[in-house]
Amino acid sequence: MRTFLTKIKSLENKGYEFESADASFVVLLYQHFHNLQDDFDLVSYRTISEVVRDSNTNISEAVVKLRIEEDPEIKMTISESSGPVGALDHAMREAFAQHFPALKRVQLVDYKVRITQTGMGTDSIVQVLMKSTDGVDSWWTCGADSSIIEASYQALCDSFRYQLIKKGDQ
Incomplete structure (x- = not known):
């Protein structure tokens, strides 16, 4: 304790x-x-944010590379959202979806x-x-x-x- x-x-x-x-x-x-113990391992992630001034648009992209314990292949997902955290959230859930349906x-x-x-x-x-x-x-x-x-x-x-x-x- x-x-x-x-x-x-x-x-x-x-x-x-x-x-x-x-x-x-x-x-x-x-x-x-x-x-x-985690059933997943984050290999890497990257976020990129872009502001298009003419259209007042914010676009963020996240690239996530995960390894799921039961599958030795690295899963790479890419997602976009209006901010980097939203993009990271979507990319992670997409990577998990096949192995962990409860996370959908x-x-x-x-x-x-x-x-x-x-x-x-x-x-x-x-x-x-x-x-x-x-x-x-x-x-x-x-x-x-x-x-x-x-x-x-x-x-x-x-x-x-x-x-x-x-x-x-x-």
Whole structure:
């Protein structure tokens, strides 16, 4: 129990907030006490944002490369959305769809960002809180990093992990 509490304290010092992110806390519990291992491995991701000034259009594209445990082939998906986090979310769900049908219904419904460690300019730590739903239940997850995209990726992964825990797929 002491090592678990030490881990929580360490993550909170890095910008995580589990009081507002119940699902991230549950995932952490499962990882520590039930030896939860991911059935997926992110090989890489990339986001690109484009603003077309003449038409006032924002387009973001995400490329995600994932390896699913039972399939040695790397899955590459590309998705577009109005922002980089939406594009990353869509690309990840598309990559997971064949192997984890329970993730098809997961939707990102709320997204909050705040700076937790200030005074470092663009290297400040940002905390992302993300609310997801499967149409029946909703839950909050969190991520923290100096990159808002990486913090969002962490929160997205916890959202997907939580849904798989709920559905008994992990």
